[in-house]
Amino acid sequence: MTALRVQNVVKAFPALSGPVPVLAGIDLTMEPGEAMALTGPSGSGKSTLLHVLGALEKSDSGSIDLDGIDPSALNSDALADYRNSKIGFVFQDHHLLPQCTVLENVLSPGWAKKRSHTEAIALEARSRDLLHRVGLGSRLDHLPAALSGGERQRAAVARALLLKPRLVLADEPTGNLDRTSAFAVARLLLDMIAAENAMLIVVTHSMEIAGLFPRRYRMEDGRLAPA
Ligand code: ADP
Numbered sequence: 001m002t003a004l005r006v007q008n009v010v011k012a013f014p015a016l017s018g019p020v021p022v023l024a025g026i027d028l029t030m031e032p033g034e035a036m037a038l039t040g041p042s043g044s045g046k047s048t049l050l051h052v053l054g055a056l057e058k059s060d061s062g063s064i065d066l067d068g069i070d071p072s073a074l075n076s077d078a079l080a081d082y083r084n085s086k087i088g089f090v091f092q093d094h095h096l097l098p099q100c101t102v103l104e105n106v107l108s109p110g111w112a113k114k115r116s117h118t119e120a121i122a123l124e125a126r127s128r129d130l131l132h133r134v135g136l137g138s139r140l141d142h143l144p145a146a147l148s149g150g151e152r153q154r155a156a157v158a159r160a161l162l163l164k165p166r167l168v169l170a171d172e173p174t175g176n177l178d179r180t181s182a183f184a185v186a187r188l189l190l191d192m193i194a195a196e197n198a199m200l201i202v203v204t205h206s207m208e209i210a211g212l213f214p215r216r217y218r219m220e221d222g223r224l225a226p227a
């Protein structure tokens with residue numbers, strides 16, 4: 001069974017001169033363990049596509065099927081659950097909570113729901129494991145301000161994976177990093193997604209970073225073209 005199937009997804013934004021089409025028929029399928037890079041000019045709709053897949057915004061038409069769920073058909077409670085359980089986000093800015101330690105930050109997606117003691121212990125164990133795997137095993141009690149830009153993105157990757165998402169959406173996750181850290185974070189995302197058997201879509205402006213990915217697309221006139 002295909003884990004992600006996107007068919008003819010269309011979205012326009014209203015403007016004074018009438019609706020501006022941004023997504024004009026997106027088709028995409030992905031299997032577990034797959035990773036793709038998405039490039040394209042600024043304003044071409046890359047972020048909009050990630051937001052629609054991640055149920056932060058609704059499409060106008062078309063269908064999405066992630067493990068049998070179409071987020072455009074869900075009510076708001078179910079949407080929050082979909083975002084929490086199926087999707088992991090990594091942004092250009094790490095969005096770590098400055099007053100919380102690295103370990104607390106990685107645990108934070110688990111705070112949205114009341115948990116049993118057993119679940120809470122399992123989540124803390126998973127947070128520690130993820131932080132070791134992203135190379136931050138010795139930084140659990142540090143505050144984000146004590147980390148480098150690359151380390152903060154590593155923490156953001158661990159946080160995105162806490163609740164075992166099926167699909168990780170990373171919007172220019174290496175955009176603020178120097179070249180060496182950018183490569184390291186992109187490779188880390190690829191390794192982690194393979195190990196977790198999840199799926200990954202990474203938006204990037206860098207053709208070098210895109211070159212690390214087995215599948216590459218470019219957003220062109222609101223559609224995905226092979227790149
Ligand atoms: P990219 O991520 O490729 O730079 P975006 O998806 O952010 O592009 O934006 C695509 C287009 O949609 C742009 O023209 C942008 O101005 C417009 N857009 C994005 N979000 C909104 C919004 N919430 N309301 C109106 N227009 C928007």
Ligand code: MG
Pocket residue numbers: 046047048171
């Ligand atoms: Mg964008």
